[in-house]
Amino acid sequence: MRNPKIRPFEAHDYPAIAEVLQAAWPDEAQSVDRLREDDRHAPEIKWGRFVAELEGQMVGVAHYTQFEGMYHPQKFGVWVTVHPAFRSQGIGKALYRVVLEALQPHDPISILSTTREDQPQAMAWLKKLGYAEKMKYWESRLDVRNFDFASWAGKIEAVEAAGFQLKSLKELEADPQHRQKLYDLWLEARLDVPRPGELSEVRFEDYCKWVFESSYYLPEGHFVAVDPHTGQYVALSTLWKTDGDYLQTGLTGTRRAYRRKGLALALKLKAIKLAQTLGIREIRTGNESNNRAMLAINEALGFVKQPIWIDYLLTLREETPSPS
Template sequence: MTSTVTVRDYRPADAKAVADLRRAVLPYRLATPRGIAWEVSTAPAAQHLRLCVAQRDGRIVGAVQAGVLHDAAVPGQAAVSLQVHPGHRGLGVGHALLASAEDHLFAAGADRIFAWAADEPGTPAFARRHGYRRARPAHYLRLDLTSCGLPPLPSALPSGVRLHTGADFEADPRLLYAADAEVSADEPGEVTLDALAYEDWLLHVWEHPTLDPDLTSVVTVDGEIASFALAATDGDTRYSSAMTGTRRAFRGRGLAGLAKACSLHRARDAGCTEAFTHNDAGNTAMLAVNRAFGYRPYAAAWRYVRERAAD
């Protein structure tokens, strides 16, 4: 007899189980109990964040996070992130979780929902059944820090160029926020995240428990932030690129590569053994930088979109 699946709202005591689930389903994404608890407890009201879990036989076997993209200038956009444990698929868990998330988002005023999904058998059919069309591809890459040959850092930097850690900006990270906002607005994709207020960025990016200021690298040119590589870790051996980019006026000079090289060297020295990154397939410049470092394909994903007007 098939056991009953129960969907309910997340509780603080669920943080570890949700983190374990995310690591099992998405091994290329950082997931820690502290990070999950932080995201839920600090979510701004405008995001309408809701995290639901699915229980089966008393065990959490699925989870879905849903929220309005309040940091996008275009209103009515939202995102869902759905995970179902591989051993519990085909039992209606994903359907029940997704229905709960969509009801919540539509009630919050969303008319377009985005979701990233791993390129796995069964995913396209599941998406079609639920009204989602496949849009853009993306790549998850992995770098083995124990065996890769990272390029050496230059013995001397060009005139006016300096390397910093993120910790150098902890007293006032506003300039780093401005650089991140400019770079994020240029990222390829259907959604342009160009309306994130400084206070939200400070709380949900800079103060996020997984962000590591000491491993974050910032390149300045004549005292002005030109490029940066935000670094996140799980507090153990896994490193992830949170954002790497160069401001428009400084592109084409190899500064993103310099920032990332410095960050990766620090990560390896700190005991990290593997590094992950995620790039939209249209971000050819950053894909080239990552492959030059030795990152190799680890998983493929697709962006899926559901338009409420098409229902």
């Protein structure tokens, strides 16, 4: 057992934290810019971070936060990451104890954490702490450079022939209402996205900050289907920049009244075509394990499943129902 120095995070720690995360998750792009952007929370979000050092070297990091879009004042997420070279030395346990102490003034009723099935030590540790499986989801990856459009000939054209316009937000920026229309579509599409907690309200202003003020926003990669009869956006599929040589899929969804018309597939094909044009190596996406509709589309397109991610929930006490 080692006795690390654990202290609150400071702004100058970002580069060392990114190094720890990159070592722990080498197939995920980590960067100082990404960490800084993720730390720009809404005012109501309570969060904190602690780092562990041995002989001046950062060897672990832990943080707690709340979820914009799934906000509850007493529900939190906690993640503990230890550099692979320093695991099984009690560093993770020490960080976790400090985080729990920091949470106590906020009177938490539950804590969510996440790991991947190829991390059996982390899975066993969470279960030992009393966490129970809440939700599973796959990350799937598409080899963009070898994608063959011949098998999908006519799919985009068929949707356009039915009267729908398939546009990127870059093409729609001249419309002063394009942000509002995207937000309205997103509000409906998000209702069908599986998640480990209850939805909370997201104001239009906050949504615009998430999307349009993000340094990872890719307007030419945000595609929507437009019903020309109403001008309404009725389906979307989005691509986001990353700090790696891949693009990340955001939300793909269709308004309920417009389903089974091939809109989601056509938009994903538009996204793949853009990625090929940009010389992107890979597109990544995530789907809840029981979301067969979207999994089926991605499987057909050739996305390859990676080890499954698992959300674990620690229930500290039962939630008191709100008075009716």
